[in-house]
Amino acid sequence: MEKREPFFWLTVSSSVIILAFIVLPLFDMVTDPSLSMLMETLKDRDVLHSIWLSMYASGTAALIAFVFGTPLAYLLARTHFRGKRLIESIIDLPIVIPHPVVGIAILSVAGRNHWIGEALSALGIRIMGSVTGIITVLTFVGLPFYINTVKDGFEAISPRLENVSRSLGASMAGTFFRITFPLAWQSMIIGLIMCTARAVSEFGAVVIVAYHPMIAPVMIYERFEAYGLKYSQPVAVWLVLVCLLLFLVLRVLTLRKAKES
Amino acid sequence: MIRNKMLGTLVVLSCIVSAVLAWSAAAEPQGKLVMFHAGSLSVPFQAMEKALEAKYPNLDLLREPSGSQKAARKIAELNKPCDIMASADYRVIDKLLIPNFADWNVRFATNQLVLCYTDKSKYSNNTNADNWYQVLQRKGVSWGHSDPNLDPCGYRSLMVLQLAEKHYKQPGLYDKLIANRPKENIRPKSVELISLLQTGNMDYAWEYLSVAVQHGLKYIALPDQINLGTYQHDNFYAQAVVKVTGKEPGTFMDMKGKSCTYGVTLIKNAPNKEAAIAFLTYMLNPQGGLKVLKEMGQPPFVPCRVPTEEMKARLPEALKDLVEVKK
Secondary structure, rough: OOOOHHHHHHHHHHHHHHHHHHHHHHHHHOOOOOOHHHHHHOOHHHHHHHHHHHHHHHHHHHHHHHHHHHHHHHHHHHOOOHHHHHHHHHHHHHHHHOOHHHHHOOOOOOOOOOOHHHHHHHHOOOOOHHHHHHHHHHHHHHHHHHHHHHHHHHHOOOHHHHHHHHHOOOOOHHHHHHHHHHHHHHHHHHHHHHHHHHHHOOOOOHHOOOOOOOOOHHHHHHHHHOHHHHHHHHHHHHHHHHHHHHHHHHHHHHHHHHHHH | OOHHHHHHHHHHHHHHHHHHHHHHHHHHEEEEEEEEHHHHHHHHHHHHHHHHHHHHOOOOOOOOOOHHHHHHHHHOOOOOOOOEEEEEHHHHHHHHOOOEEEEEEEEEEEEEEEEEOOOOOOOOOOOOOHHHHHHHOOOOEEEOOOOOOOOOOHHHHHHHHHHHHHHOOOOOOOHHHHHOHHHEEEOOOOOOHHHHOOOOOEEEEEHHHHHHHOOOEEEEEEEOOOOOOOOOHHHHHHHOOOEEOOOOOOOOOEEOOOOOEEEEEEEEOOOOHHHHHHHHHHHHOOOHHHHHHHHHHEEEEEEEEEOOOHHHHHOHHHHHHHHHHHH
16 A cells, blocks of 8 residues: 555645534534424425525526626636726625625715715605615625636636637637637636526625515524524524535536536 | 931822822722623613713723623623623513612613615505505515514514504504515514615615614604604503414414613622723713614603612612603
């Protein structure tokens, strides 16, 4: 048998510690509520609705990131210009801003004391306490995760392929949709997963913009405050399970397709 | 002989020194002073803490804000060492601490519910104590309160609406008002409504007077019969009943209306009684703590009150002059 270097064991032991660090508390939380309690929670319409709203709002946020973020990611991957670093830092801002600050910032723009808020209310769009508001917040916090992932994806594709296509007479749009997109779509799926995952976990910013209607993390908080840990845990377990399942399915599907192609 | 004389002088001197030391120790409160109090008293007590610690540099006031019930339970059930307990509902002291853990209960200040607004709130120019309940029914007026299940200010706001129905003799008023308050306008804690007011996302919000004053908000003060601020109206207040969630989802309990009257007491086995009395002497003084409370929007009783002569007799000597007997 080949003798392993001590360095190898160092890497293994750190990995074990890290995994235990992540899994142990979660495992404890997931296994703590009894099965009957979990089933009981599943019959609660408010809980089901909050989990559905969480998935729906996060998914919509990811789709918005897909539509508007993909061109931006492409631009950042393919061009070099002055101030590019600045733009990249701005895109990262939602990651570093404390969550409640995000909520307050969005509310102050959406209020009647701001021209944007006035324009919105003239259009009949309400941010405070609405699903629109929740999606706005989730898009805000999720965008950097989508853009950064997809930008890396575009950068990994050689510009030469695009150059060949262009030199053979294809337009920029044609080249993007027929050459770049088919090569980069995997990174887009991963970007969508990252963005949705970030959005599902958001609490601090959402609770400021919308307490009702309740997304799952807000409901977990409300249950914890009003009834204690015992009644908030099952909601958390279901949210974690649903997310885990969804992301697992997405990953498996994309990996399989990637192998086939 | 001379030696004896010197020894004698030394003894006398040391006696004087130790006497002076002992006296100054008695006169100068020092050490840790533990105080449990209602969360809504945090701001005025913080100001009092600063004033007192400036006066007695060796004194360290340790404050633990929490719900009033919880504060009393920490003393009565968990036996946590504590010198002073101040409650947002004076009856908590009567119910949970007297006679085993405290001898007396001084009512020192009040709070009340007010309707807050800003310059930009709709109809803010014409809204007053006589027509607020009509304004809150108008379409397009956005108003809110905190979650009655999470925040006492929330169920108290609803009580005010119920009492308004009776006071203004407007049957069905409560339901009409609630119909114009979408669920989305409920927030977990009342303080969060302030940012909604200030950013123009909401026109009117229910708050405690103290919160309104401490945040510099404009507010409409309501008649004593409905503002939950005067304990003489407790019987009228008791007609308001709000259903809040119980210990588990699907269960409920009724909260009955009662006044926001603050009470304070000295815990019987207080570890630092001297310092506690020094603090209370300052706190119940119209020029000291009561002035602070007034500035912070928690109108004090000047002088503070106990219900019976008998209870007044049980007060520490230093406090007797600061308290009157009044039902």
